[in-house]
Amino acid sequence: MSQERVEVIVVGAGPAGVATALTLARAGVEVIVLERGAYPGAKNVMGGILYRQPTEELVPEFWRVAPLERAIIEQRYLLLTGEDAIGLSYRTPTFGQPPYNAFSVLRAEWDRWFAEQAEAAGALIATGVTVEDLLWEDGRIVGVRAGEQGELYANVVVLAEGANALLVQKAGLARDWQPDEQALVAKELLRLPVQEIERRFNVSAGEGVAIEAFGASTGGLLGYGFIYTNRETLSIGTGALLSDLIAHEVNVSDLLERFKRHPAIAPLLEGAELVEYSAHLIPEGGWRAMPALFADGVLVVGDAAGFVNPLSREGSNFAMISGKLAAETILEARAAGDYSVHALSRYWEKLEESFIHPDLEAIRNVTPFVHARPYLLRDYPQALARAFRQYLTVDGTPKAIKYRRIGWKLFADLDPMRLLRDVVCAAWHVLR
Numbered sequence: 001m002s003q004e005r006v007e008v009i010v011v012g013a014g015p016a017g018v019a020t021a022l023t024l025a026r027a028g029v030e031v032i033v034l035e036r037g038a039y040p041g042a043k044n045v046m047g048g049i050l051y052r053q054p055t056e057e058l059v060p061e062f063w064r065v066a067p068l069e070r071a072i073i074e075q076r077y078l079l080l081t082g083e084d085a086i087g088l089s090y091r092t093p094t095f096g097q098p099p100y101n102a103f104s105v106l107r108a109e110w111d112r113w114f115a116e117q118a119e120a121a122g123a124l125i126a127t128g129v130t131v132e133d134l135l136w137e138d139g140r141i142v143g144v145r146a147g148e149q150g151e152l153y154a155n156v157v158v159l160a161e162g163a164n165a166l167l168v169q170k171a172g173l174a175r176d177w178q179p180d181e182q183a184l185v186a187k188e189l190l191r192l193p194v195q196e197i198e199r200r201f202n203v204s205a206g207e208g209v210a211i212e213a214f215g216a217s218t219g220g221l222l223g224y225g226f227i228y229t230n231r232e233t234l235s236i237g238t239g240a241l242l243s244d245l246i247a248h249e250v251n252v253s254d255l256l257e258r259f260k261r262h263p264a265i266a267p268l269l270e271g272a273e274l275v276e277y278s279a280h281l282i283p284e285g286g287w288r289a290m291p292a293l294f295a296d297g298v299l300v301v302g303d304a305a306g307f308v309n310p311l312s313r314e315g316s317n318f319a320m321i322s323g324k325l326a327a328e329t330i331l332e333a334r335a336a337g338d339y340s341v342h343a344l345s346r347y348w349e350k351l352e353e354s355f356i357h358p359d360l361e362a363i364r365n366v367t368p369f370v371h372a373r374p375y376l377l378r379d380y381p382q383a384l385a386r387a388f389r390q391y392l393t394v395d396g397t398p399k400a401i402k403y404r405r406i407g408w409k410l411f412a413d414l415d416p417m418r419l420l421r422d423v424v425c426a427a428w429h430v431l432r
């Protein structure tokens with residue numbers, strides 16, 4: 001591809017890059033996606049839950065034909081201590097019927113299929129190509145350099161390279177990311193017979209469960225463990241902020257092993273066979289760590305832009321919708337024949353009009369708030385588990401005495417003044 005030219009180059013064939021290319025190709029734009037993996041999805045890691053509504057903005061009724069694992073009909077939240085588990089769950093058959101709400105997917109299969117939709121629309125997807133650098137002319141980005149494959153020029157380069165975002169830094173749009181701005185997650189894919197999965201998780205064929213576990217699942221660090229049911233595998237993982245893993249000298253693989261051995265988790269995994277292990281970063285710096293999202297000749301989408309909502313486990317939808325909005329920005333710029341920073345700044349307005357900007361702004365203080373209060377995921381689960389155990393233990397103690405004891409113990413454990421301060425602080429910083 002030495003010294004060739006296309007209208008738009010997209011770096012990365014994850015959900016963000018492919019959504020950009022799909023939208024552009026449908027509008028007749030000459031677009032190429034450069035992907036370092038052997039195929040789209042080869043390098044990608046996700047739990048992963050894919051959301052129906054945002055995906056349908058790209059491919060209506062994709063659920064009729066796409067490679068999906070199970071429709072998620074139940075969400076369970078667990079608060080774990082060393083041995084105990086407190087749970088809350090929501091289940092509805094509605095989520096198991098068209099048009100559905102969310103699906104478990106395997107990224108290697110989903111990304112490949114999604115990329116095929118972009119190819120069918122006219123996008124070119126070049127795999128095994130690692131973009132090493134950006135090309136500049138008069139202070140604007142005009143293309144990319146990809147080692148032996150040479151140089152490629154374009155009107156716009158879209159950076160959809162995921163969490164590491166090395167090219168975003170090279171473009172001068174971001175500083176180096178800090179360890180407290182990325183979570184490191186270890187994930188395994190475990191094989192179990194289909195009937196075993198359906199029996200253990202109490203679901204019928206095609207239905208699935210998503211579990212998120214806080215507290216001991218991360219050794220009390222800020223983060224969570226997860227289990228998602230696939231057709232004949234389970235996705236299980238856990239992780240925490242990189243800075244905390246370093247500070248506490250915790251290895252994320254050890255954390256995952258401990259999570260798998262927890263008495264509330266181990267029976268779900270018994271006899272499962274390891275198919276795949278991976279570890280990956282999730283950008284969790286949010287609003288504060290967001291890079292500049294556009295400059296002359298360049299736009300940033302998906303994880304590379306830090307578009308993740310760790311509170312609600314959303315990333316793939318931010319990636320796809322930001323890709324779509326970036327493509328729509330490019331179409332406007334193309335119509336005006338102007339790819340300057342001024343023209344591409346429309347991207348920001350589109351983000352503001354979508355859920356992306358409001359959602360990221362709304363949660364901007366949550367991570368710092370919880371991070372500054374390590375007792376929330378360490379001491380509180382223990383206090384609550386103790387209270388539940390006492391409440392449920394039938395030991396001949398008159399109930400009035402028992403409830404008073406539980407109340408006083410909780411009062412002492414939770415430190416009401418601190419709790420009150422936290423509630424006020426949460427209302428002030430987090431919710432405003």
Ligand code: FAD
Pocket residue numbers: 011012013014015016017034035036037040041043044045046047048049050051129130131132160161162163167185186187237280281282301302303304307308313314315316317319
């Ligand atoms: P990616 O999917 O990371 O894709 C980037 C692509 O760019 C990759 O294919 C990579 O190979 C390629 N690339 C990188 N650098 C170069 C280069 N220099 N040259 C060429 N190609 C390059 N989100 C959800 O919505 N639901 C979930 O349940 C969920 N679970 C998750 C669990 C884990 C363990 C992790 C790590 C993430 C999870 N996420 C989840 C987040 C979600 O995976 C991401 O938000 C989403 O994949 C971001 O898409 P993207 O296209 O921006 O980046």
